[in-house]
Each structure stands twice: as structure tokens, then as C-alpha cells.
Amino acid sequence: MSRYTQEQTEFIREVAQGRYNTEIAALFNARFGTNVTDGQMKSFKANHQIKSNVLKRRRTEPAGLFTNEQKAFIKDNVKGLSNQKLADLVNKRFGLSITARQMNTWKKNHGLTSGLKGSEGMAHQTRGPEVYITLVGIRRHSRGGQGLIITCL
Template identity: 60%
Template sequence: MRYNEEHREFIRKVSPGRYNADIADLFNAEFGTSITEGQIKSFKSNHNIKSNVPKRRITTPEGLFTKEQEDFIKENVEGTPNKKLAAMVNESFNLSVTPRQVKTWKKNHGLSSGLKGTEGIAPKNKGTKGIYNVGGNRTSFKKGQRPSNYKPVGTERVD
């Protein structure tokens, strides 16, 4: 598109303090065109026009839950399994959140229900020494036991 002087002046006038997407919307509303954000960016760059706004646009955080829903989960997370918590959230806020989504959200936000699964069952090899000691120490030496081929230090070997 060819920009005439009226177009150039309009962009120069509305640019300060606005992002390219906003400028494109205003331009399209004013002149009835379909200019894109990228075209405005190129025009501003070619004509040395600055908006003086931060590079990253500050937006509202987008996520799975609203602030109110997050507060609800934080209040009820302690001692509640993910399946039950998902059902509570769905019932309270008319959502369709899965237990897996709740689990992932809790993990990403550093929350824990405090539930660790089954407790009170001792592992099969509890109290044994050694790495990968599946069968325990049935054939290991006991403390103070000497092997059958033991020789004191300094014994000479005769070949």
C-alpha cells in the first residue's frame, strides 16, 4: 500500500505511547483499510518513528485458572487427592478440569497435598548393606568373621 501524507501524519500523531497492534486498529478504523501490525512496524522503522513503549507488552497472566479459582485450590489442597480436588473445582466453578491438569498445576506452582501414598510398609531389603542388595546379606561376612583363606599380614608365600 502507498501511504499518502495524511496516512503518515496520522501514524506520527497516534504512535507515541501505543503498541503497533493498537496503531493498526486505529489506522484501519480511521481509513477503512486492513493494515496489519507488521506493516505498521515496517512503516515506523522506515520512517524512524518511535512509540517509546516497553518491548514486551504487559498483559494479564493467562492460565488454566482465574485468581479466584487459584485461591480456592490453595485453600483446599492440603490433604485432598487430585481427583477429589478436580471434582470440587468443577462443581464450584462449573468447569471441566481433569485430575491430571490439577496435578500438573499443583506441581508447577509448588503445592503439595501432603499425601504420599501407602505408609507403614517396610521395604524388602530394609537394613541391609550394599548397593543393589536384592536378597539381603545371607551370604555376606558378618562382623568379625574371617574368610577360610585368611593369612596374617606379612606371611610369605611359597610357590
């Protein structure tokens, strides 16, 4: 005794060409009011030597961090901006919450560079000499390798 009628088998043979198992199962379920899964459709086709003649794996667009519009925006604005500034710009424009590290990784994976070298493009933090108050008096150390020490007794 067969699980599928002759009409159902012929229907699958007719619609299988050029379609994936999920599509065939959806058409089959719509036509006959059944609840066949794509795995069951795959087994049925294999047992009855029915070929679809489609690629084994469906070509799909991978879901990534950014949409195509966002990717184009980043590519247009990458030159001369640090990862943090570019991430802030993208977050402001598109309402995202991308970190500088995510932007850095994405740029590396897609072969993009800002053209900046090292700490170029980042605000330089200037600090004055540190002053220590000790039991002996006031001691001042200068940064920058000069080794300036002022001691007041």
C-alpha cells in the same frame, strides 16, 4: 510516489508514541477507512524512523488452566485432600472436567502440597484371602506374608 499521504504520515507520527502497532493500525484504519495491518504499520514506522517507545513484547496474562477465582479456591482447599478429591471438588464447584493428573501437575507447577504422604487420604482397599478350587481340592492363600496355605483333600 508515496503510498501514504502527508496527512497520513503526520497522523502516524502523532499517535505512535506509547502505542503498539496493532493499536496504531486500528486508529489509522478508523480515521482513514483503510485496511492496514499491524505488520504494514511496523514496516512503515521502521522505514520512516518512527519510534513508539514501548516494550518490545506486550505483557499479557497467560491463559492458564484456571481463572483467578478457581486458583484461590484451590489454594484454600488444597490441604488434606488428595488430587482426585480436590479435582472432584473443583469440578463440582465450577462445572469443569479436571483430572487428578492435571490437578497434580498444576499443584507441582505452583508449589502447592496437600500435606498428605503416600497413600494417606485415599481409601485403603482390604481384600480377604483368595480361594482357589483345584483338581486336588480347595486351596486358600493368605495375603500378608504369613504364607498360610490350607489344602482340603
